[in-house]
Amino acid sequence: MQIFDSFNPPARLLMGPGPSNAAPSVLSALANPLLGHLDPAFIQMMEEIKSMLRSVFQTKNQMTFPVSGTGSAGMEFCFVNLIEPGDEVIVCINGVFGMRMADLAERCGANVIKVEAPWGEIIRPEQVKEAVTGRSPKLVALVHAETSTGALTPVESISEIAHGAGALMLLDTVTSLGGCKVDIDGWNIDAVYSGTQKCLSCPPGLAPVSLSPRALETAQNRKTRVQSWYLDVNMLSGYWGSERVYHHTAPISMNYALHEALRLILEEGLETRWERHQQTHLRLVEGLKTLGLGIASQQGHQLWQLNAVTVPEGTDEAGVRKRLLEEYQIEVGAGLGPMKGKIWRVGLMGESSQAKYVDHFLEAMTAILKGS
Ligand SMILES: Cc1ncc(COP(=O)(O)O)c(C=O)c1O
Numbered sequence: 001m002q003i004f005d006s007f008n009p010p011a012r013l014l015m016g017p018g019p020s021n022a023a024p025s026v027l028s029a030l031a032n033p034l035l036g037h038l039d040p041a042f043i044q045m046m047e048e049i050k051s052m053l054r055s056v057f058q059t060k061n062q063m064t065f066p067v068s069g070t071g072s073a074g075m076e077f078c079f080v081n082l083i084e085p086g087d088e089v090i091v092c093i094n095g096v097f098g099m100r101m102a103d104l105a106e107r108c109g110a111n112v113i114k115v116e117a118p119w120g121e122i123i124r125p126e127q128v129k130e131a132v133t134g135r136s137p138k139l140v141a142l143v144h145a146e147t148s149t150g151a152l153t154p155v156e157s158i159s160e161i162a163h164g165a166g167a168l169m170l171l172d173t174v175t176s177l178g179g180c181k182v183d184i185d186g187w188n189i190d191a192v193y194s195g196t197q198k199c200l201s202c203p204p205g206l207a208p209v210s211l212s213p214r215a216l217e218t219a220q221n222r223k224t225r226v227q228s229w230y231l232d233v234n235m236l237s238g239y240w241g242s243e244r245v246y247h248h249t250a251p252i253s254m255n256y257a258l259h260e261a262l263r264l265i266l267e268e269g270l271e272t273r274w275e276r277h278q279q280t281h282l283r284l285v286e287g288l289k290t291l292g293l294g295i296a297s298q299q300g301h302q303l304w305q306l307n308a309v310t311v312p313e314g315t316d317e318a319g320v321r322k323r324l325l326e327e328y329q330i331e332v333g334a335g336l337g338p339m340k341g342k343i344w345r346v347g348l349m350g351e352s353s354q355a356k357y358v359d360h361f362l363e364a365m366t367a368i369l370k371g372s
Contacts, residue, residue, distance in 0.1 A: 012325070013352065015361055016333035017147045017306060018175070019197035019204050020349035022261070026202055029260040030253045037250045045259055046240065046250070052262035053208050056177060056200075056270070057192060059184035063216050065240040066196070066206035066258055067231065068251050071174040074193025074207030075104060077231045078170055079141075081211075081219040082191060085109030087138040090131050090167070092116075092123040094153070095146035096336050097172055105141065108227070113137070119338050120149045120297045120308065125157035132165035138218075139168045139191075145176035147198075148336045150297040150308035150345070152180065155187045163188060168215055174198060177208070178265055179277045179305035179349055190215040196254075199277070199305055201350025202261035205254040277304040280353045284346065287362040291369060296343050305353065307346040308339065312369075317341050320368055328364040 014021045035042040046065075053064050067077045079101070083089060089110040091102040094117040105112045115131045117123050123142060132140070140162035145152050155171060162169040168190040173182050179199030184192055190212040197204035211219070211233065219226070219233045226232040230248065238245035265273060281304035285295060288309060296308040311317045317334065321344065324330040333345035348358065 011329060013328075013330045013357055013360065014347070015352055015357065016331045016347050017345045018195070018347060018349060020199070020201050020347060020352040022201050022203060022257070023264055023351050025264070026257050026260045029256040030203070032253070032256050034252050037252060038244060038246065042250075042252065042255075043244060045255065049255060049259050049262065050240070052259070052266060053210070055266055056262060057173075057182060057184045057208070057210050058186060058270075059210050061184070061210045061212055063233065063237065064208070064210040065236075066208045066255070067193075067236070068205075068248060068254075069207055070197075070204050071193065071195030071207050072100075073231065074174070074195065074209045075101065075172065076228065077207065077209050077233070078191040078193050078211075079104045079108050080226050080228045080231050081233045082139055082168060082170070082215060083108040083110050084222055084224050086111065088113065088135055090115060090128065090135075090137045090140045090162075092128065092140070092142045092153070092158070094121060094123055094149065094151060095119055095143065096148035097143045097146060097174070101141045101143070101172065120151055122151050122153040122298055122301045123158065125161055128158050128161045132161060132167070135165070137162075137165060137167045139170055140165075141170040141172075143172040144182070145173070145180070145303050145306065147175045147306050147345070149339060150295065150303045150306045150343075152176070152301050152303045154301075155189070159187050159189060168218065175303070175306055175349070178273065179353070180274050180303070184210055196258055196261065198347075199350045199353075200258070200261050200265065201352070202257050203254065205251060206258050208258075277348065277353050280304070280348045280355060280358050281307065283355055283358045284348065284362070287358065291362070291365060293365075296339065305347060305349045307348065308335070308343040309346050311342055311344060315369070317344065320344070320365075323368050324364055328360070330361055330364055332361075
């Protein structure tokens with residue numbers, strides 16, 4: 001049997017589609033002594049997490065907590081609780097994560113109507129209007145910030161259309177939360193999920209979710225049992241609610257880290273944080289221009305926290321990423337699907353969204369592109 005050395009990760013600047021770098025105090029929180037998951041001190045901390053999540057989501061929803069699992073667990077939580085076989089569901093698709101939602105809705109037995117836009121573009125309200133006309137969908141699902149393409153779809157009109165058709169509105173905020181405006185109550189969103197490792201700048205492992213009273217009522221009044229035991233809100237609410245009935249052992253250390261990450265966000269202030277993300281994005285865009293590079297996603301709807309940077313004709317896209325990592329310790333992401341080989345995905349999320357990192361990245365790119 002081989003005995004390995006302890007693992008010592010290299011120091012990287014995480015400027016890809018996530019995870020982003022975490023603040024030192026978030027990493028230190030992970031090293032705090034463990035508590036039992038029903039310890040009164042841990043329960044008090046869970047209450048604080050719920051309260052801070054409500055502030056970050058901008059909601060009064062009581063059913064707001066972090067699901068144990070990554071962003072995808074948050075997605076499954078929303079769909080499995082709200083969808084029953086035969087339900088009509090409209091899924092907006094303009095990238096990888098919309099496709100995943102459609103796949104999941106189908107697995108729940110839904111009759112899925114797809115509203116599609118070319119990758120890099122947003123979903124237009126008129127498309128959703130057309131899709132709901134003559135139908136009575138139970139749910140309309142939308143990805144706010146498409147991490148695969150760098151497009152930010154405006155939510156308000158689509159949510160109005162969904163509610164006008166009697167549907168619930170479900171929103172993926174995995175990449176948007178903490179990096180740009182997310183206003184769950186203001187936009188009348190019924191179900192929302194996110195992830196910890198993007199603009200919340202916490203390690204991956206928890207999925208903040210929130211259900212409106214109407215969504216919760218829908219889950220409580222189902223005709224069929226929720227097909228997932230682990231993600232059934234009717235059971236999870238017993239643990240995250242006032243009863244504190246054992247359901248599963250909460251990932252203690254991850255909750256410590258999320259507590260600290262949320263604390264830092266609220267200390268910075270939501271609007272100040274969004275503004276910081278905007279400023280670093282603009283700095284990157286300016287710098288890219290001098291290199292003859294641009295942003296591939298739709299003008300006027302480009303994400304601040306995920307930049308789809310165009311790869312110049314004839315450039316070895318993967319080779320540039322390799323050199324960034326090996327010579328400069330910078331991680332950026334590759335394009336996916338139809339954007340494979342055509343873009344680098346440069347994340348400026350949370351802790352990683354700082355002017356000094358943008359400058360470091362631009363210097364590295366200048367050296368690599370001039371030399372290659
Ligand atoms: C928009 C979006 N939705 C969902 C997910 C899935 O989250 P996770 O990888 O944390 O499961 C991601 C991850 O990149 C994402 O960017």
